[in-house]
Amino acid sequence: xxxxxxxxxxxxxxxxxxxxxxxxxxRINAVPGNGDIKSKVVFVGEAPGKNxxxxxxxxxxxxxKILEKALREAGFDRKEVYITNVVKCRPPNNRIPNxxxxxTCTSAHLKVExxxxxxxxxxxxxxxxxxxxxxxxxxTLYRGKIITRPPYRYFVTYHPAATIYNNKLKxxxxxxxxxLYSLIKGENKTLxxxx
Amino acid sequence: MIKLMxxxxxxxxxxxxxxxSAISTLVDEATFEATSEGISFRGMDPxxxxxxxxxxxxxxxxxxxCDSELKFGVRISEFSKLIKRTDKxxxxxxxxxxxxxxxxxxxxSYKREYKMRLIESSSGSTPLPKLSFNSKLVLSLSxxxxxxxxxxxxxxxxxxxxxxxxIEFLGKSDTGEAMVTMEPNSEGLxxxxxxxxxxxxxxxxxxxxxxKSVSSVGVTSAIEYSTKMPIRLEFRIANIGRIHFYLxxxxxx
Numbered sequence: 001x002x003x004x005x006x007x008x009x010x011x012x013x014x015x016x017x018x019x020x021x022x023x024x025x026x027r028i029n030a031v032p033g034n035g036d037i038k039s040k041v042v043f044v045g046e047a048p049g050k051n052x053x054x055x056x057x058x059x060x061x062x063x064x065k066i067l068e069k070a071l072r073e074a075g076f077d078r079k080e081v082y083i084t085n086v087v088k089c090r091p092p093n094n095r096i097p098n099x100x101x102x103x104t105c106t107s108a109h110l111k112v113e114x115x116x117x118x119x120x121x122x123x124x125x126x127x128x129x130x131x132x133x134x135x136x137x138x139x140t141l142y143r144g145k146i147i148t149r150p151p152y153r154y155f156v157t158y159h160p161a162a163t164i165y166n167n168k169l170k171x172x173x174x175x176x177x178x179x180l181y182s183l184i185k186g187e188n189k190t191l192x193x194x195x
Numbered sequence: 196m197i198k199l200m201x202x203x204x205x206x207x208x209x210x211x212x213x214x215x216s217a218i219s220t221l222v223d224e225a226t227f228e229a230t231s232e233g234i235s236f237r238g239m240d241p242x243x244x245x246x247x248x249x250x251x252x253x254x255x256x257x258x259x260x261c262d263s264e265l266k267f268g269v270r271i272s273e274f275s276k277l278i279k280r281t282d283k284x285x286x287x288x289x290x291x292x293x294x295x296x297x298x299x300x301x302x303x304s305y306k307r308e309y310k311m312r313l314i315e316s317s318s319g320s321t322p323l324p325k326l327s328f329n330s331k332l333v334l335s336l337s338x339x340x341x342x343x344x345x346x347x348x349x350x351x352x353x354x355x356x357x358x359x360x361x362i363e364f365l366g367k368s369d370t371g372e373a374m375v376t377m378e379p380n381s382e383g384l385x386x387x388x389x390x391x392x393x394x395x396x397x398x399x400x401x402x403x404x405x406x407k408s409v410s411s412v413g414v415t416s417a418i419e420y421s422t423k424m425p426i427r428l429e430f431r432i433a434n435i436g437r438i439h440f441y442l443x444x445x446x447x448x
Contacts, residue, residue, distance in 0.1 A: 150223040151241040189443040190243035194324035
């Protein structure tokens with residue numbers, strides 16, 4: 001476990017000092033993932049926004065509040081899960097990160113993060129994460145689905161920011177997070193328990 | 196002259212397709228083990244919820260030769276891509292001529308040869324769970340697929356409960372419930388043996404994927420389990436032998 005904590009810390013340091021793309025020039029802070037290393041689920045969003053850029057912590061702005069509330073209502077404790085983004089630095093004016101930024105950042109950071117965390121499920125938050133992690137478009141086709149793409153299983157839902165002005169999406173998002181909770185809590189047996 | 200370390204011929208590429216498709220439900224990087232007896236594969240998915248155990252005996256091949264035991268690692272997605280290029284009627288020869296390369300040759304409409312770089316094989320062995328089963332049923336694969344799909348409409352899990360004369364498949368969610376009952380005269384149920392009434396819940400996602408991966412060639416599935424214990428599915432497949440699939444139960448917190 002210590003080893004994994006060390007590795008995760010070194011990933012965070014690399015993120016903080018990363019100069020691999022131009023987003024490094026405009027950021028205030030790079031935003032490494034954070035949360036519990038033992039988490040069975042890793043939430044992956046798009047990129048930091050203004051509040052995250054200022055604080056260096058992921059999902060602390062209005063989208064973060066929506067996520068945190070949905071997590072709490074479903075039964076998760078934010079401290080017990082791990083939250084990160086496809087891209088670790090804020091794109092200027094919150095534009096969608098470009099392909100180069102996504103490819104560079106995920107190869108250097110997110111892929112390593114997932115390897116270390118080795119979660120039971122990766123929860124994809126929004127279209128950018130869906131495209132970046134699985135190469136899939138059409139959020140509506142995949143939302144609410146479990147996609148097995150070894151070595152991980154993915155659960156797809158909206159980005160909480162997409163639900164801010166849309167109550168219907170928000171209800172769906174909340175119920176998706178509840179389903180995710182039951183998926184994770186339910187499957188607590190492994191074959192190792194019977195060896 | 197090239198020394199063949201291992202070579203296995205099949206009358207068609209279908210067998211490898213099935214093997215790859217079954218394994219791909221759990222892992223992408225697979226280590227096969229070849230001995231003079233045949234080819235085996237055993238592997239668990241990363242979350243250690245499911246395990247596949249395959250034994251493909253030498254007698255099932257058109258011809259088979261393996262001079263000494265060897266392990267070879269392949270990326271299933273790459274392997275599948277190559278196999279998918281072949282035609283159903285092509286004879287297929289898979290061989291290893293040096294440490295790092297798997298050679299795939301087909302003869303049929305024309306001769307085709309692929310060489311695929313092997314990946315590092317895993318060193319450890321995966322132990323099988325130690326289980327004794329109190330309930331067993333044999334279902335036609337099409338019936339099993341239908342039952343699981345019936346339940347999937349409302350739930351992501353299936354609870355299987357066995358009684359001496361019937362088996363119930365149950366799914367529940369916030370929106371509703373689904374139940375399928377199989378009795379000795381039900382179409383598709385070929386055998387039922389209940390030593391002790393059993394009840395356990397399993398993920399439909401895993402079950403449906405494995406069942407669909409073998410359904411084009413498999414005929415029946417023997418389903419064995421006990422209360423709150425892992426389930427084992429056995430698929431007997433012509434020209435392959437047997438595929439065992441183990442799945443840990445879901446236990447609600």
